[in-house]
Amino acid sequence: MKLGINVDHVATLREARKIVDYPSPFKAALTAQKSGADSVVIHLREDRRHIKDTDAILIKKKLKISLNLEMSVNPEIVDIATRLKPDKATIVPERRQEITTEGGFDLFKEEKKLVKALKKLRKSGISVSVFIDPLSSQIKKAKDLSIDAIELHTGKFCEAKTEKSRKYQFQRIYRAAKLAHDLGLFVAAGHGLNYKNVKKIAGIKYINELNIGHSIISESVFLGLPEAIKAMRRLIN
Ligand code: PXP
Numbered sequence: 001m002k003l004g005i006n007v008d009h010v011a012t013l014r015e016a017r018k019i020v021d022y023p024s025p026f027k028a029a030l031t032a033q034k035s036g037a038d039s040v041v042i043h044l045r046e047d048r049r050h051i052k053d054t055d056a057i058l059i060k061k062k063l064k065i066s067l068n069l070e071m072s073v074n075p076e077i078v079d080i081a082t083r084l085k086p087d088k089a090t091i092v093p094e095r096r097q098e099i100t101t102e103g104g105f106d107l108f109k110e111e112k113k114l115v116k117a118l119k120k121l122r123k124s125g126i127s128v129s130v131f132i133d134p135l136s137s138q139i140k141k142a143k144d145l146s147i148d149a150i151e152l153h154t155g156k157f158c159e160a161k162t163e164k165s166r167k168y169q170f171q172r173i174y175r176a177a178k179l180a181h182d183l184g185l186f187v188a189a190g191h192g193l194n195y196k197n198v199k200k201i202a203g204i205k206y207i208n209e210l211n212i213g214h215s216i217i218s219e220s221v222f223l224g225l226p227e228a229i230k231a232m233r234r235l236i237n
Contacts (some may be wrong), residue, residue: 009218070089
């Protein structure tokens with residue numbers, strides 16, 4: 001199973017002081033690469049609250065492993081992506097007031113904007129994934145739109161307060177992953193995964209990749225980033 005490391009939270013720490021380059025998400029990306037990550041994930045938000053254009057450019061220029069750019073379908077961001085040329089673009093919903101990405105992207109509601117973005121991104125040779133809730137309707141729609149990768153939102157599973165709801169949310173992810181796999185899609189999953197809950201999701205054989213940010217960057221305060229990444233990798237394996 002592949003592991004993508006989201007380094008946005010290193011930029012969040014930098015922005016807490018509004019200083020130029022410390023701590024550096026670029027250094028974190030290179031450290032992730034050295035410590036066994038398969039890809040680096042960054043989210044260039046419309047409000048640039050953490051990752052900036054300059055971070056994205058520098059990371060893309062020097063990174064040897066895959067770069068996955070999380071992005072909205074806003075035409076300005078799509079144009080930036082077509083120039084940046086990340087290996088993969090993951091389309092996420094974006095609301096200015098949210099603390100983090102709250103729900104999945106709705107392929108039905110946003111179809112018009114998505115189709116326009118897909119056209120431009122594909123023309124630039126960028127592979128596209130969509131971050132969606134674990135719903136069969138969304139997965140089938142992704143297939144209909146000829147999207148070849150999806151990322152399942154694991155937030156509800158991770159935040160479940162009771163064992164019953166945890167089991168229910170797990171089943172939703174399991175069934176969604178199986179359906180997507182059976183349809184021939186590349187299946188990623190992420191959001192809220194941590195050292196306690198990752199094993200259960202990593203056990204789903206239909207999932208190809210996990211994308212994890214907050215827990216690994218947080219644990220790096222105590223362990224250092226290389227060890228925090230290796231500890232997560234051990235759990236996933
Ligand atoms: N995948 C997507 C699409 C996300 O938006 C995020 C959060 O930026 C993550 C994975 C990682 O979530 P977390 O930081 O909770 O591990």
